[in-house]
Amino acid sequence: MKTEADDTFQARVARHAALADPARLRIVDLLTLGDLSPTELQSELGMPSNLLSHHLRTLEDAGLATRHRSEADKRRSYFRLAAGALDGLVPGVVQNASRVLFVCTRNSARSQLAAALWRQVSSIPSASAGTHPADRIAPGAVDAARRHGLDLPDVAPRSLDDVAAAADFVVTVCDNAHEELPEIRGIHWSVADPLRAGTKEAFDRAFDDIAHRITGLVPRLSAA
Template sequence: MAPSGESAPPPFVRLAAHPVRWRLLSELARGDLRVRELVTLVGEPQNLVSYHLRLLRSAGLVSARRSSFDGRDSYYHLDLERCAHALADAGAALHPALRVPPGEPVTSAAPSVLFMCTGNSARSPIAEALLRHRVGGHAEVTSAGSHPRARLHPHAAQVLRRRYGIDLAGWRPRHLDTLIGRRFDYVISLCDKVREVCPDFDGHPRRVHWSIPDPAAIADAGEGGYPVFDRTAAEIDTRIRHLQPVLFPVLVPVPPREVRP
């Protein structure tokens, strides 16, 4: 029998403590992945991986979206915002003083980041603009597309101006081919289709995938106009906020150990 007053571990701790689920969380923390990719990375049978993914989805930590490249496939996405709240709740459940102390940025050369989508008219320029807006000149940021459109989508320009105060007047989509030979630290695809045709870049950049539906395609299908772009920009901005600590790690101060005589 449990001692009087003993409480069960918080749900996140119980869920994440399983080795397979922790591996899945760790891999998805790096970017969106398909089941077969998770099976390879985790090294477990697909039925077992699918079972643990269902548990993570039931807890609201992981979601799935149909691939725009292959509608029979799905990309799994980890909700880092929900994980952050769950971790904070778990720490507070143990002791209210358990908070991550603020850290000091590690000084390093400005990272270079490339965002990609098919048309380079909505998702990738929104990501480019938002990261540049958040970090200023501390990162080299650009975007491109495999089949660039003639201009930035008007709703993309509108949402950046209204919600974030960013003016992209005069900005024009560019082709991925124009960037061949450039070196990037991070190459981030926001489109399932462009992920399949991404060229090789020098320097072995870190590849990350964000599976985000094309707001222009949704709007063209008559399922919404500006609000679709507003939601897309909000999702990209959330991912940008979680990307910043990856681009700019912090040194977390460790309290000194007690010296015993």
């Protein structure tokens, strides 16, 4: 009896074949936590660039990973796990965290939304900060939070220098902050800046992207 369409079956075959290679499985494990550039992956894996390129193309062809250009340095690209790539599969990395610190440039939208969303679903404390904080939270972020039933704290954006602690599990949620802070150990989510477009749709897309990523990260962290 034929229970699955041929194209769906072949997609599953390609995904399992791609994950059968130890290097590609390691890349996918890393991407389950955040987005990484080829340079960052090469440093993490210690493999030649041509071999890494082969593995990344294979993951793209199998529908496991996607790439896009950095909003900061257009010469740079980031790889991220494709939506639904690991449905039915369990990632193999778990980490301890005493606090999750979400960081963007202005601390006026993405990092504020991320910290508030995190508080809804995890007992691990969260905070947010910016490398160059704005004077106030962006009205578009406040409106997006309200549309989704989320309350943002009525506080001014804060500087990373004033908030960060050595034990924080750091999540950068914008390319500018990530590329400005190469010494910070943590994970990166390449979330598009909703302030660039300034539209309701842009803020909703950022909200949905962050919410999806938080859903994936919560079971991967345990309280330190």
